[in-house]
Amino acid sequence: MSSQLPPFFPLRAGRVHEVCGPASTGFSAIVAGVAGGRALWAQEAWLADMLTPASMMPFLDPAKLLLAKTQNQTDSLAVAEEALKDGSLSVVVLEVTRPLDLREGRRLQLAARTGGTTGLCIIPEGMGSNAAETRWRATPLFDPACEDSTLMRWEIIKNKSGTTGAWHVHWDAQTHRLHVVPPVGERPGSARTPE
Amino acid sequence: MWFPRLASDRVLRAHPSEAPFVIAARTGSTELIYCLNPAAEQAGLHRGMRLADARSFCPDLISRPAEPARDTRLLRSLRRWAERFCPWVGFEGTDGLVLDITGSAHLWGDEAALLADMRARLERARIEVRLAAAGTRGTAWALAHFGDTEDGLLALPVAALRLAPETVTGLQRLGLRSIGDLTASPRAPLARRFGPDLLLRLDQALGAQPEPVTPEAEPPQFSVRLTLPEPIGLEADVMAATERLLAPLCAKLAAQDMGARRLCLTLRRVDQASQQVELRLAAAMREPARILPLFQRGVTEVDAGFGIDQIRLEATQVEPLPLQQIGPTNQPRPDHLADLITRIGTRIGLENIQRFLPADSHIPERSFLIAPAAFSEAQGGFHAPRPRPIRLFPPEPIHASGAQPPARFRWRRMTLTTARATGPERITPEWWLPDDNWRSGLRDYWKIDTREGRRLWLFYTPQNPGWFVQGEFA
16 A cells, blocks of 8 residues: 555645546535645535535544534635635535636635635536636545545546646545555556456 | 502503502412502502402592513613612612612702702603612611601611511510610510511611611613714714724623624714614624624615714623633634625625525424524434435326326326336334425325436325326435
């Protein structure tokens, strides 16, 4: 198991990034956990999905997490802009429900640069803004080796300052670290699984 | 100053009526008359009478329940009003005030003119009062309660000395009916029989013992205002005026070791309309430089019309904010998070910025609390004996049967294949808390790792067979 982090991770601070895919909640929790410090999670109030503090514990301290419940996306964006500009948080996570246009993306980007805060938008597939620094797709993977595994495939699908790529990663709750693991079939000692 | 009918005057001031009127207080299971107006007194009613008896005497009696808290509030405002006569005003029991008018009576001419002015003003306010001015506090009390006679204090009954009822009865049995009788009799046997209290009261009334008036402290007022010679309309000007008001307000707060939690800025326009900007702070604070930028958003929305010529700033809610000692462990770290919460809170409401608090329950939805961040402290102590999904959603039914997890199932238009099932973890509903979502009874929770990758939290309800998806793991 290699302990080398994927390139472009931890996410560049003072920038807004995007993540899509089924494992984007886990991705966001890992981003907030790696950054340390306090985080704000802005979510529209009508969404029935609930985050649970017990599940956050392997990644970050739930006491450091603030939630903002907003009426609509305009409010969410305003909250995120204000929080990014302030600089007293280390990560601001924003759940987006409708496509962001270039103006909104750019405003978030400027706010993040002012405060030096990492911004992360959880977007539905294909609803990102061109202003994002990087866009990731996170998908969970089945891990036959371990029961409580958090094996995921992270893929950069847009990168303003580098190349794209894909990695299989795994969060180690004990050491509080992210590990890059080779894909299942290519692990040393494992026979290649027939397709 | 004695207000013999404070409670009934308070009600009758708002609803004037000439009919017999009483205030009844509930003591035990009976209602007793607590206060009554002169019309009721003429009808033969008296204090301490049962309300049912009073009704039979006087069928058209109007009665109201007693509200001692409101009476106290009226007395408090009367006390503030009485400061117009002298600066030294204290309470005398629950229905009187005592004023030390030494050095202020000459402003009205003499004592009689002062009392006449007081009486006229209270009569206009429809509050009955008995006034008396005397050299000692005890004498003034006696004269106010037992009437002014030619012989002065000595002719008044012994009850005018503010004694306990048993002492008064005891003295009357001895034939000592008036204060004059009491002063003429030897002191030592009286002290031995009735204790030192009797002689103390007597000496206080006669002036041999001092009895100072304790004035109530004025409660601190956290409001300041500014009247402008010319109306202003520019946002920058309003902010500058607010800044000028904040400095004295914060100085007042600092003097009392208080911090403002809610501020109200009232802007009065030249056309008498007024607009309010309310600021709810996420933490008590009193630094002008931190509060001022938080007003920016509210002030921007104000319509200045033809201009604003009066500005009032009030701290409507304050909290104690004592100075804290700086030690090696708690360095004074500027915490700007409270400012951020306030700024966001002015837009989405302070209640909508929340944090997790631990709770003691096995029910997944109730294993934590969500509390407004501005009104709670961050707490640790979360525990998860078993892994919990990162995202919980309302249970979504899937097609499956049997107590064992299905090998293949469809969820959200995806066909998923179970690769590994961990469980079951049985959770029973909390019967002491009714919850509609748990009507289906016991739940057996399974963690399902699918071959497609998604890790889901399924449950099976054995008492009401069915399979549901309730969460997704990271």
